[in-house]
Amino acid sequence: MKPVFTRRDFIAAGAALAGTMMLPAALAATRKKVRIGMIGTGMRGQVLLQELLRRDDVEVAALCDIEPVMLGKALGQVAKFGKPKPVTYGEDRDPQAYRRMLDAGKLDGIVIATPWEWHAPMAIAAMQAKIPVGCEVVAGITLQDHWDVLNTQLKTGTPYMLLENVCFRRDVMAVLRMVRAGVFGELVHLQGGYQHDLRAVKFNSGDPARPYGGGVEYGAKGWSEARWRTEHSVRRNGDLYPSHGIGPCAMYTNINRGNRFTRINTFATKARGLHDYVVKQGGASHPNAKTAFKLGDVVTTTLACENGETIILQHDTSLPRPYSIGFRVQGTHGLWMDLNESIHIEGQSKPHEWDAFQAWQDKYEHPLWRKYAKTAEGAGHGGMDFFVIHAFVEALKAQAPMPIDIYDAVTWSAITPLSEQSIAQNFQTLDFPDFTAGQWKSRKPIFAFDDRY
Ligand SMILES: NC(=O)c1ccc[n+]([C@@H]2O[C@H](COP(=O)([O-])OP(=O)(O)OC[C@H]3O[C@@H](n4cnc5c(N)ncnc54)[C@H](O)[C@@H]3O)[C@@H](O)[C@H]2O)c1
Numbered sequence: 502m503k504p505v506f507t508r509r510d511f512i513a514a515g516a517a518l519a520g521t522m523m524l525p526a527a528l529a530a531t532r533k534k535v536r537i538g539m540i541g542t543g544m545r546g547q548v549l550l551q552e553l554l555r556r557d558d559v560e561v562a563a564l565c566d567i568e569p570v571m572l573g574k575a576l577g578q579v580a581k582f583g584k585p586k587p588v589t590y591g592e593d594r595d596p597q598a599y600r601r602m603l604d605a606g607k608l609d610g611i612v613i614a615t616p617w618e619w620h621a622p623m624a625i626a627a628m629q630a631k632i633p634v635g636c637e638v639v640a641g642i643t644l645q646d647h648w649d650v651l652n653t654q655l656k657t658g659t660p661y662m663l664l665e666n667v668c669f670r671r672d673v674m675a676v677l678r679m680v681r682a683g684v685f686g687e688l689v690h691l692q693g694g695y696q697h698d699l700r701a702v703k704f705n706s707g708d709p710a711r712p713y714g715g716g717v718e719y720g721a722k723g724w725s726e727a728r729w730r731t732e733h734s735v736r737r738n739g740d741l742y743p744s745h746g747i748g749p750c751a752m753y754t755n756i757n758r759g760n761r762f763t764r765i766n767t768f769a770t771k772a773r774g775l776h777d778y779v780v781k782q783g784g785a786s787h788p789n790a791k792t793a794f795k796l797g798d799v800v801t802t803t804l805a806c807e808n809g810e811t812i813i814l815q816h817d818t819s820l821p822r823p824y825s826i827g828f829r830v831q832g833t834h835g836l837w838m839d840l841n842e843s844i845h846i847e848g849q850s851k852p853h854e855w856d857a858f859q860a861w862q863d864k865y866e867h868p869l870w871r872k873y874a875k876t877a878e879g880a881g882h883g884g885m886d887f888f889v890i891h892a893f894v895e896a897l898k899a900q901a902p903m904p905i906d907i908y909d910a911v912t913w914s915a916i917t918p919l920s921e922q923s924i925a926q927n928f929q930t931l932d933f934p935d936f937t938a939g940q941w942k943s944r945k946p947i948f949a950f951d952d953r954y
Contacts, residue, residue: 538563541615542575552890565590616729621646628659640914662903663910665748669888674867686833693746694815703731717783734796739921740816762933767920769797774819
């Protein structure tokens, strides 16, 4: 495939527009090594830290966490790699300690892996301090948060990347190339979601040695995500985690790059799963059996796109089920579904029959996976955590725009507050804000499909 990104595009694009993997060679790699700080060294932070520590082009210069056990585990990882001890912040449990880390300067980038409510204020503070941000999903809580993060990025020009790892999944990237090559014809309908039984994540005994399951505590008595994430299921009803599903679908349909979401609505079922789990695991007399959870067990969002596609997202985290994103990419020539790893392409598949996806995977393997599959072995989430950190670090080194940019971040993540609003207004269909202020019409599709990288 031909690169679609020109030098003129790069210069005009500014911080928010392009991808590291698309850089012309002359503009690539102006730094050999980058100094990274991390805020939040919990379960996710430790996975990302591992990827940073594996790299020779990264110095982990500073770590911040307000939970000494988590900070200690992260320092243990650094020591295991034989790397210099980073400066640490947060031992005093001051939730604002990260500001001292930002003020100390000397960082080329910062990774944020804290609870959701901290993402927007931390990213905003880092961008104001001119430290480029790699932020875990989501970008913020309220719709206003999303505008604030966007406006800070635009005002400061500080690069911001949403660390959405599913965009880097092996089959997802192969399908991106198939979409670009026209295998599916013109896209018509897509599906995805976050369908993950999180009951043993939302509840545990509070024992740091056993972060998953083993109890029905949450909040102050819980550990890791049970400490903060469960509370969102108590108070909120919406698609609380849209980006794993919408990220790839948005890339396939060129959202913010020639296409945009125009309308959104969300329906939610009753909430039964979490209460049922507490009663089954902890007994009907456990105090948490009295908690009234607001989050519907299955939350279904429909998005309409300017170019005529629809996208259905499902958030399904409170019932027993095996993990699945549930991708479906369907066009005028056929469709792919990830659940059964199958594909049907008219003229190539027998009528009304599925083919195994593997042959297509082999044919359309993304060049990044061809190049780095061995390196990515052992990295989190089947290797994709290597790629998401790789993309962030390479962009920092090249001082290039981020491959998943601020417009992607706020557009994908704003689905959460909009879905909450739709449900609260009796499942009303709402207008989707245009965060690009009309630029979606002229922006070009660019994400990660250049064969050279
Ligand atoms: N992309 C993925 O695949 C993926 C997977 C898991 C988690 N996540 C995301 O990563 C983030 C972190 O999740 P987690 O599982 O690590 O949760 P966690 O609870 O294990 O870790 C969060 C850490 O942040 C720390 N923290 C809280 N407030 C802080 C503050 N003010 N200053 C400094 N540190 C603070 C906590 O002490 C804790 O150690 C969440 O946004 C989550 O959604 C993403």
